[in-house]
Amino acid sequence: MIRKDVVVIGAGAAGLQCGIESAKAGRNTIVLEHNRMIGTKILISGGGRCNFTNINAGPSNYTSSNPHFHKSALSRYTPNDFIDLVEQYKIDYYEKTLGQLFCKNSSREIVALLQSEADKYGLEIQTSTKVGEIKKADDGRYFVLTNQGDYSCESLVIATGGLSFPSRGATDFSYRVAKQFGLKLNPPRPGLVPLVLDFNKNLDYKSLRGISFYAEVYTDNISFKEAVLFTHKGMSGPAILQISNYLNGSKEFHIRLEPDLDLPAFFTKERRSGVLVKNLLSEHLSSRFATEWATYHGFDCSPKQLDDPQFERLLGLLDKWTIAITGDEGYSKAEITLGGVHPDELSSKTMETRKHKGLYIIGEAVDVNGWLGGYNFAWAWASGWAAGQFV
Numbered sequence: 001m002i003r004k005d006v007v008v009i010g011a012g013a014a015g016l017q018c019g020i021e022s023a024k025a026g027r028n029t030i031v032l033e034h035n036r037m038i039g040t041k042i043l044i045s046g047g048g049r050c051n052f053t054n055i056n057a058g059p060s061n062y063t064s065s066n067p068h069f070h071k072s073a074l075s076r077y078t079p080n081d082f083i084d085l086v087e088q089y090k091i092d093y094y095e096k097t098l099g100q101l102f103c104k105n106s107s108r109e110i111v112a113l114l115q116s117e118a119d120k121y122g123l124e125i126q127t128s129t130k131v132g133e134i135k136k137a138d139d140g141r142y143f144v145l146t147n148q149g150d151y152s153c154e155s156l157v158i159a160t161g162g163l164s165f166p167s168r169g170a171t172d173f174s175y176r177v178a179k180q181f182g183l184k185l186n187p188p189r190p191g192l193v194p195l196v197l198d199f200n201k202n203l204d205y206k207s208l209r210g211i212s213f214y215a216e217v218y219t220d221n222i223s224f225k226e227a228v229l230f231t232h233k234g235m236s237g238p239a240i241l242q243i244s245n246y247l248n249g250s251k252e253f254h255i256r257l258e259p260d261l262d263l264p265a266f267f268t269k270e271r272r273s274g275v276l277v278k279n280l281l282s283e284h285l286s287s288r289f290a291t292e293w294a295t296y297h298g299f300d301c302s303p304k305q306l307d308d309p310q311f312e313r314l315l316g317l318l319d320k321w322t323i324a325i326t327g328d329e330g331y332s333k334a335e336i337t338l339g340g341v342h343p344d345e346l347s348s349k350t351m352e353t354r355k356h357k358g359l360y361i362i363g364e365a366v367d368v369n370g371w372l373g374g375y376n377f378a379w380a381w382a383s384g385w386a387a388g389q390f391v
């Protein structure tokens with residue numbers, strides 16, 4: 001049995017951040033990772049350019065079963081703290097949109113930064129390590145049994161993330177640990193995920209695959225103005241991924257086409273026009289989409305040919321086009337996993353479980369779910385940092 005002060009399971013964003021902080025504080029720390037490489041999700045993130053944080057990240061950009069829980073860590077380790085580190089390493093970055101910071105070159109630079117920090121503070125990282133069992137001894141220490149040796153530690157950190165992208169090594173390990181230690185778990189489900197449309201209740205979206213448009217996508221409680229993209233199963237694009245976090249099992253959401261152009265006002269001006277609806281729409285949307293949309297809704301005519309109730313229906317649909325879905329594309333396409341360990345089981349200051357001294361849970365394994373746009377890494381860095389101060 002190899003004795004350590006701290007064992008962190010999972011070498012993703014949260015686990016590496018926690019391990020580095022712990023080693024920095026002089027604790028004998030090891031990070032165990034079952035993949036052959038560290039930071040596999042960081043590598044594929046942001047289309048290979050890692051959207052490593054968001055300068056506007058604040059508590060309202062997250063959903064959680066306790067909306068106050070994440071405030072503490074996010075206020076103590078802020079986006080600027082990570083930006084300082086990125087600048088120290090002279091990594092070129094830029095703001096793509098809406099406060100989203102991306103590497104100019106490659107996500108690999110973020111993984112290299114973390115590896116350098118680990119080396120600087122003597123953090124041990126062991127890859128290709130399969131954790132079999134975890135046990136708690138009578139003296140309060142934890143045992144971690146692996147295919148590469150067995151460890152005993154005073155503090156055990158679970159940083160194994162959620163279920164998204166199983167092809168990159170995602171497992172249900174954190175949820176199994178939660179069950180083993182009697183911690184409340186909010187059922188995991190895919191988040192930031194493309195949606196599958198109900199074929200019987202929608203226009204022929206398959207023929208529109210690859211076409212995108214700008215829209216306000218909304219429910220009764222929240223709205224996002226970003227791009228929407230047709231896929232062969234339904235819709236994706238930033239606005240759809242964002243709304244997917246808020247559907248909570250609901251089978252519909254709404255779209256306002258080109259919200260900044262006020263299409264209802266535009267059509268009201270064109271009330272007596274003899275130009276076909278699809279051609280008027282094509283002034284603002286791709287003509288294939290405009291044609292499909294107008295035909296599906298029964299507007300193969302000009303505004304002048306519509307009676308008043310039909311014209312009102314057109315204005316209503318431009319403002320609130322309801323989309324019926326059957327579900328989502330699942331964990332293989334989901335950027336995050338919603339749900340996870342209930343925040344009330346953890347101290348928001350230290351991320352330690354309230355029931356088991358020395359057991360910490362951080363990152364995506366916890367029921368704190370960020371928007372698309374760097375918010376999930378912001379949470380991983382902040383929660384990893386918070387635990388790293390106390391383990």
Ligand SMILES: Cc1cc2nc3c(=O)[nH]c(=O)nc-3n(C[C@H](O)[C@H](O)[C@H](O)COP(=O)(O)OP(=O)(O)OC[C@H]3O[C@@H](n4cnc5c(N)ncnc54)[C@H](O)[C@@H]3O)c2cc1C
Pocket residue numbers: 009010011012013014015032033034035038039040041042044045046047050051052053129130131159160161162164165168169170171172173334335336362363364365373374375376377378380
């Ligand atoms: C395609 C994609 C793109 C994304 N892009 C962005 C982005 O640009 N910006 C952003 O903010 N967020 C992005 N995300 C979300 C972000 O990657 C995650 O929220 C974040 O990585 C979570 O960090 P984590 O450390 O909690 O978990 P993870 O990064 O998932 O790390 C968990 C680690 O634990 C390891 N592990 C799992 N089970 C075991 C086990 N049993 N034993 C040992 N090790 C184990 C895994 O292999 C993994 O290395 C993206 C996600 C995906 C899938």
